[in-house]
Amino acid sequence: MDIIADRMKDIPTYLFMHLRSKIKRIEATGGDCISLSIGDPDKPTPAYIIETLREVVLDPGNHQYPTDEQKGMLAFRESVSRWYQRKYGVTLSPENEVLALGGSKEGIHNFMMAVVNPGDIVLITNPGYPGYRANIPIAGGRTYEVPLLEKNDFLPVIEDIPEDICRKAKAFFFNYPNNPTGACANRNFFSRLVAWAKKRQIILVHDNPYSEIVFSGCEKLSLLQIPGAKDICVEFNSLSKYYNMTGWRIGMVVGNEKIIEAMCKFKENVTSGVFNAIQLASIKAMDEGDEDIQSMLGIYGRRRKMALKAFDQMGISVKPGMGTFYLWLPVPNGQSSMEFATKLLDEVCVLVTAGTAYGEYGEGYFRLSLTLPDDRLAEALERMKQSIDKGHPATAR
Ligand SMILES: Cc1ncc(COP(=O)(O)O)c(C=O)c1O
Numbered sequence: 001m002d003i004i005a006d007r008m009k010d011i012p013t014y015l016f017m018h019l020r021s022k023i024k025r026i027e028a029t030g031g032d033c034i035s036l037s038i039g040d041p042d043k044p045t046p047a048y049i050i051e052t053l054r055e056v057v058l059d060p061g062n063h064q065y066p067t068d069e070q071k072g073m074l075a076f077r078e079s080v081s082r083w084y085q086r087k088y089g090v091t092l093s094p095e096n097e098v099l100a101l102g103g104s105k106e107g108i109h110n111f112m113m114a115v116v117n118p119g120d121i122v123l124i125t126n127p128g129y130p131g132y133r134a135n136i137p138i139a140g141g142r143t144y145e146v147p148l149l150e151k152n153d154f155l156p157v158i159e160d161i162p163e164d165i166c167r168k169a170k171a172f173f174f175n176y177p178n179n180p181t182g183a184c185a186n187r188n189f190f191s192r193l194v195a196w197a198k199k200r201q202i203i204l205v206h207d208n209p210y211s212e213i214v215f216s217g218c219e220k221l222s223l224l225q226i227p228g229a230k231d232i233c234v235e236f237n238s239l240s241k242y243y244n245m246t247g248w249r250i251g252m253v254v255g256n257e258k259i260i261e262a263m264c265k266f267k268e269n270v271t272s273g274v275f276n277a278i279q280l281a282s283i284k285a286m287d288e289g290d291e292d293i294q295s296m297l298g299i300y301g302r303r304r305k306m307a308l309k310a311f312d313q314m315g316i317s318v319k320p321g322m323g324t325f326y327l328w329l330p331v332p333n334g335q336s337s338m339e340f341a342t343k344l345l346d347e348v349c350v351l352v353t354a355g356t357a358y359g360e361y362g363e364g365y366f367r368l369s370l371t372l373p374d375d376r377l378a379e380a381l382e383r384m385k386q387s388i389d390k391g392h393p394a395t396a397r
Contacts, residue, residue, distance in 0.1 A: 010138075026345075036368040036377075039371055041244040043296070050281075052280065053280075053281040066272065066274060072279060073280070075283055077094035088222040090224045097256075098254050099264050100279060102271060106267075108132060114259070117139075120141045121170065122143060122170060123145075126147055130357070144169065147361045149361065172197065172205065174205075177214055177218075177321070182321025182326050182328050183321040184323040191226050194233065205235075206222075206233060206235040213300065230256055241325070242289070242292070245282075303377055308327070325371055326367050327370070333388070
């Protein structure tokens, strides 16, 4: 008897699980590995958020199933509405257009299960966040990958998606500011996308957990700013990256009421909701944390400059994307992405993510995350320089 379900054959081991075990193996043999691979902020959650959690966790009223209010606590959903209104001028009904999630990653799965029928095509970008690709076959859907190319500023060319694919497509997942490329979209692109999707009745799923991590020259955007977007769109967002809360598992999906309702129905049968104490501490973050977002941007901006200067000295020229805390860089010296990442790990114990981990259009690139202390970043950059110089003294500057 085959104990494991057939659908598991289509599900890859999650990328960062592989990388984490690789780091552990190196460290177990005394190696000092510096990881630039995982987008997990190094700074702690701000103290007043932890303090709020400490207070509310003592209230027994918060110890029971968080199912009184199905879409998450009303107070949490009201805070999400205030946050979206303040930041993007988007008006959301806390009753119908907001659902609390255990992180946006959970929402991606819920969406697939609530919306995608077996055989439906789901469009995703390539390169793209691995969470989309893995969840499509779980729902019995089929994947169609839309390339993101540097010559198009890493934006999808929607006119190139064949009409017969569009007719079978149920949804399109995309994300700007973009992981892994760091590219940002603008309002004009979002408007065109909404018009294109409405005409073809394709649901747009904008995964927006980096909406606040934008450097000068780009606008912070929500897809829901586009008039009429709610007719056909939902948007995920998350507290993970802005308030250093990746471990807390809290996020939200906002937008189309019907989709939110269906996702809620699926979710309440699976997770019963997010711990109330975490929702209450998150309200504090969303209502009072704007200064923390500013200081976070200062930190990543500083590291970004440091890294770009170092890569310039290594002869790796980059036109960096203006969003996220990632840098998407060309692999030097004609190596493949995987050869380069493996060589760095073997030679100097620095872990970067090969571009192909995000799809075949990531070939020729690697991704680096700026979520580590400045001194460790400086050390990693120095080691990378040594490795690149060693392999190709003639081409390194
Ligand atoms: C594009 C994208 N979507 C979703 C997530 C998951 O975020 P969360 O912590 O809210 O589940 C990530 C995390 O790296 C991401 O990069």
